Amino acid sequence: MSKPVLVVKNLTKYYGERIALNNVSFSIGEGEIFGLIGPNGAGKTTAIKLITGLAKISSGSVTILGNDIVSNFEKAILNVGGIIENPNFYNHLSGLQNLKYFASLYGKIDMNRINYLVKVLAMQNRIKNKVKTYSLGMKQRLGIICALINKPKLLILDEPLNGLDPTGIIEMREFVKKVATEEKIAVLISSHILSEVEALCDTVGIIKNGVLIEHQNITDLQRGIKDKERFAISVSHPNFAAKIITKQYANKNVEVVGKNVILQASSQEVQDILKFLITNNIGIFGTRTVTKSLEEIYFDMVDKENKEGIL
Amino acid sequence: MKLFRITNSETKKILTRPSLYIMGIFLAILLVFTAVIYNPTPLENSTKSYQALTLNGVLSPDEVIRNFNTVKNSYTDAKVSDLGAVINFYSNKTLDFSTVYSNKDENSTAMAKLNSAFIAYSAIDSNDKSIYEGAKKNLEEAYTNFKNEYNKFFSTSYPIIRITENDKAEIEKIINLLDNHIYQQILTIPNHNTLINTLTSSKLITDLQKTLSKIENIEIENEVLAELNNINNSIKNKLSELELNINNSETVEEIQLNAARYVSVKTMGERLIGNKLYLELVKNKSDYSVNKLNALNTNPFVNDKQEVFFKNFISENIAIDSYLYENNQYDFEYNRNFSKFSIMGKDAQAFDYAFYSMELIAFFIIMCACITAATSIAGEYTSGTIKMLAVRPYKRSKIISSKFLSTLLLTFLLLLLSAIIVIITGIINYGINFTSILTVFNGGSVFVISPILMFIIYFLTILIKAIVFISIAMMFSVLFKSVTPAIIVSLLTYFVAPIFTSFVPLVPVLTFLPLINIDLFKFFGNQFIASSASQNSFVQIFTSQNFLSSNIFITLSLVIVSIALCLITTFVLFKKRDI
Ligand SMILES: Nc1ncnc2c1ncn2[C@@H]1O[C@H](COP(=O)(O)OP(=O)(O)OP(=O)(O)O)[C@@H](O)[C@H]1O
Ligand SMILES: [Mg+2]
Numbered sequence: 091m092s093k094p095v096l097v098v099k100n101l102t103k104y105y106g107e108r109i110a111l112n113n114v115s116f117s118i119g120e121g122e123i124f125g126l127i128g129p130n131g132a133g134k135t136t137a138i139k140l141i142t143g144l145a146k147i148s149s150g151s152v153t154i155l156g157n158d159i160v161s162n163f164e165k166a167i168l169n170v171g172g173i174i175e176n177p178n179f180y181n182h183l184s185g186l187q188n189l190k191y192f193a194s195l196y197g198k199i200d201m202n203r204i205n206y207l208v209k210v211l212a213m214q215n216r217i218k219n220k221v222k223t224y225s226l227g228m229k230q231r232l233g234i235i236c237a238l239i240n241k242p243k244l245l246i247l248d249e250p251l252n253g254l255d256p257t258g259i260i261e262m263r264e265f266v267k268k269v270a271t272e273e274k275i276a277v278l279i280s281s282h283i284l285s286e287v288e289a290l291c292d293t294v295g296i297i298k299n300g301v302l303i304e305h306q307n308i309t310d311l312q313r314g315i316k317d318k319e320r321f322a323i324s325v326s327h328p329n330f331a332a333k334i335i336t337k338q339y340a341n342k343n344v345e346v347v348g349k350n351v352i353l354q355a356s357s358q359e360v361q362d363i364l365k366f367l368i369t370n371n372i373g374i375f376g377t378r379t380v381t382k383s384l385e386e387i388y389f390d391m392v393d394k395e396n397k398e399g400i401l
Numbered sequence: 402m403k404l405f406r407i408t409n410s411e412t413k414k415i416l417t418r419p420s421l422y423i424m425g426i427f428l429a430i431l432l433v434f435t436a437v438i439y440n441p442t443p444l445e446n447s448t449k450s451y452q453a454l455t456l457n458g459v460l461s462p463d464e465v466i467r468n469f470n471t472v473k474n475s476y477t478d479a480k481v482s483d484l485g486a487v488i489n490f491y492s493n494k495t496l497d498f499s500t501v502y503s504n505k506d507e508n509s510t511a512m513a514k515l516n517s518a519f520i521a522y523s524a525i526d527s528n529d530k531s532i533y534e535g536a537k538k539n540l541e542e543a544y545t546n547f548k549n550e551y552n553k554f555f556s557t558s559y560p561i562i563r564i565t566e567n568d569k570a571e572i573e574k575i576i577n578l579l580d581n582h583i584y585q586q587i588l589t590i591p592n593h594n595t596l597i598n599t600l601t602s603s604k605l606i607t608d609l610q611k612t613l614s615k616i617e618n619i620e621i622e623n624e625v626l627a628e629l630n631n632i633n634n635s636i637k638n639k640l641s642e643l644e645l646n647i648n649n650s651e652t653v654e655e656i657q658l659n660a661a662r663y664v665s666v667k668t669m670g671e672r673l674i675g676n677k678l679y680l681e682l683v684k685n686k687s688d689y690s691v692n693k694l695n696a697l698n699t700n701p702f703v704n705d706k707q708e709v710f711f712k713n714f715i716s717e718n719i720a721i722d723s724y725l726y727e728n729n730q731y732d733f734e735y736n737r738n739f740s741k742f743s744i745m746g747k748d749a750q751a752f753d754y755a756f757y758s759m760e761l762i763a764f765f766i767i768m769c770a771c772i773t774a775a776t777s778i779a780g781e782y783t784s785g786t787i788k789m790l791a792v793r794p795y796k797r798s799k800i801i802s803s804k805f806l807s808t809l810l811l812t813f814l815l816l817l818l819s820a821i822i823v824i825i826t827g828i829i830n831y832g833i834n835f836t837s838i839l840t841v842f843n844g845g846s847v848f849v850i851s852p853i854l855m856f857i858i859y860f861l862t863i864l865i866k867a868i869v870f871i872s873i874a875m876m877f878s879v880l881f882k883s884v885t886p887a888i889i890v891s892l893l894t895y896f897v898a899p900i901f902t903s904f905v906p907l908v909p910v911l912t913f914l915p916l917i918n919i920d921l922f923k924f925f926g927n928q929f930i931a932s933s934a935s936q937n938s939f940v941q942i943f944t945s946q947n948f949l950s951s952n953i954f955i956t957l958s959l960v961i962v963s964i965a966l967c968l969i970t971t972f973v974l975f976k977k978r979d980i
């Protein structure tokens with residue numbers, strides 16, 4: 091892995107008695123895009139607020155380029171750009187005035203940088219208009235420009251695709267990818283639009299009820315699932331087959347869909363099951379693997395956690 | 402350096418707010434408004450009363466001197482004549498404070514004697530001539546004794562007793578009755594039955610006793626008496642010196658000058674003694690009771706017909722009179738060189754107008770500062786931009802500081818701009834006059850300073866007031882995180898403070914309350930605040946009042962503690978809370 095930009099260790103946040111983030115750890119390297127996905131109320135925004143110092147950490151630590159966010163806030167946050175929750179601006183000012191204001195907080199205003207970003211995000215036509223006349227998508231784009239104005243090493247985007255049209259989404263995705271590689275920026279994106287995350291991220295972390303359930307490289311994640319792939323076995327007597335499989339293999343979860351029994355097993359197990367079925371005079375017409383999209387994995391995990399009763 | 406940068410950005414940001422321009426327009430209107438409503442009424446110069454000596458202006462020096470000698474005892478300025486009894490007391494009698502009669506015990510004894518004589522008299526048979534004559538004589542003696550004590554009591558003790566006008570009238574009435582019905586009867590009519598009836602029915606003596614017992618008797622320390630005697634003698638010396646000068650003068654101008662001094666010395670001296678004595682009498686009383694006494698019209702010492710009296714005010718007058726008297730500054734109106742509301746014996750000038758106008762302008766500007774400060778943090782929360790701002794490389798404390806400093810900077814600039822405009826307007830309309838001002842610091846020390854310096858002091862006290870209210874508004878801004886409640890509560894605080902100041906002015910404990918007691922300018926001379934001749938009640942509402950015999954150090958501590966508490970709360974809250 092490349093040099094880590096953001097290191098999150100055992101991050102925990104309590105809101106009063108309730109735990110909003112429970113012992114979350116991950117790290118993001120240079121040029122890496124990390125997707126934090128999870129349902130509403132999972133704790134994505136909370137994690138981002140802790141990372142950016144907006145909310146106080148209950149326990150654990152956040153380090154950005156070696157600087158602790160709590161003890162060395164100014165140095166740590168200097169390398170961060172981001173949108174948290176919604177992109178909010180001073181409505182009575184124009185987009186450009188807003189950008190200039192935020193840029194001025196870093197010292198001399200770099201107009202080249204502003205012009206470059208405005209152009210890349212196709213905001214030239216409206217940049218001189220007041221922000222209150224902007225659509226949500228325009229504000230998102232202005233938010234991204236604003237987040238990148240200080241050439242950050244860590245870009246944090248909380249639901250950046252909200253309000254963008256399909257072309258906008260594609261453009262934004264390309265843009266984020268481009269910036270990440272060109273400027274060697276580590277990107278943290280939170281989202282519940284899973285397909286987007288799938289297409290954009292190098293790594294994803296699935297978060298649910300404040301717990302980071304799975305945190306892996308996307309291909310690893312998919313491969314990991316493949317080790318215990320789901321198989322559909324087309325049989326003559328599916329219900330009977332399901333019954334005896336459950337009896338024989340105590341813990342197997344077997345579904346019956348039409349003439350198919352669907353179950354999760356390793357390749358070795360499938361061979362055993364096939365033999366077992368044949369011995370029991372069940373006709374087998376064929377088997378195939380049932381591949382999963384990330385989305386299905388996501389739901390699987392979330393549901394699994396639900397079933398296991400983890401809050 | 403970084404703080405400077407963020408403050409700079411913050412200030413520029415505030416300057417882009419549309420509301421700021423609305424405030425600017427209002428300020429401009431207000432500037433014009435104060436220029437229009439300023440309508441100074443020059444008061445008559447009371448030092449000019451000596452001109453009566455040369456009525457018609459054609460008298461010879463001898464005639465003027467003759468005039469002077471005939472009226473010299475009445476030479477107290479018309480305004481000062483309200484000193485009434487005390488002035489007469491001082492001017493007509495040789496006052497020796499060391500023998501002041503202040504004990505009313507003799508009075509009671511005399512009255513008791515009168516009572517028993519009366520009982521003895523009424524008990525005997527009028528036919529028994531020998532006993533009757535003796536009793537009659539006893540009663541007569543007792544009555545004369547009582548009359549003597551009574552007269553002594555009221556003629557020599559008056560300055561050191563307190564008695565309401567009602568009680569005094571009551572006593573006079575009873576004494577009259579005694580005089581007319583009883584004394585006459587004792588002396589002339591041998592039939593004592595009428596006398597007995599009169600006395601029993603009207604309970605005159607018990608009534609008198611009751612009323613007299615209400616009189617409050619105050620002991621004055623010997624040192625104070627000695628000091629007063631010294632001043633008294635010094636005045637007398639000076640007066641006879643001046644009288645000699647007058648009699649030796651050859652030109653009318655010379656006589657006039659000396660006569661004017663004569664009037665001044667007399668007025669100042671009498672006022673000095675009166676005030677010192679009064680302050681001594683009330684030194685252990687709160688301002689509240691001083692005012693109650695004053696409402697009963699029992700303070701014959703202070704000439705200005707003030708509605709409200711304060712010990713501070715009295716000691717300021719003492720300081721001024723002592724200063725003038727000791728420095729042979731006979732123009733006693735010198736201290737009134739200018740004031741916020743009244744112009745004494747002179748034309749209005751730029752500084753008069755500036756003080757007047759700034760009172761209202763400052764009230765408005767501080768109100769705007771409150772709104773700006775209340776919006777500063779709460780506005781960022783309301784618009785959500787706080788999340789954009791807090792992820793910049795500035796600690797929370799720097800963010801708060803920048804808001805505080807930028808609001809303060811803008812307030813300062815607005816005040817400065819207004820002050821300049823107001824002075825220029827004043828110069829254009831009324832001209833400018835740099836005559837020094839006599840002022841009293843902290844109710845004690847007298848200073849003669851340039852009006853420019855005085856105006857700068859005034860400006861600084863306004864600025865301090867602004868800092869207090871900005872701190873309060875900042876605190877509410879962080880506390881509520883929402884613009885509307887932050888502004889409402891801040892403004893409420895801002896408006897309630899002066900209302901409290903004017904409606905509950907006499908409760909001593911208020912001295913120790915912040916918000917109500919934050920005006921420092923009142924310690925630089927009451928004459929700037931004194932509203933005796935105020936011409937515009939509308940402006941008065943916004944005027945700080947010196948209602949407390951406070952002390953600049955108490956007030957300054959309150960101010961510093963208020964600012965510190967508000968800012969600490971603001972910083973801690975903003976630092977500790979999640980955004
Ligand atoms: N200020 C707060 N006080 C108390 N609880 C809070 C606060 N902010 C968030 N929470 C709680 O913390 C949990 C996580 O919220 P968070 O905003 O991080 O979710 P999220 O993953 O961003 O959801 P969404 O997709 O809806 O944005 C939720 O249960 C929420 O109710
Ligand atoms: Mg969220």
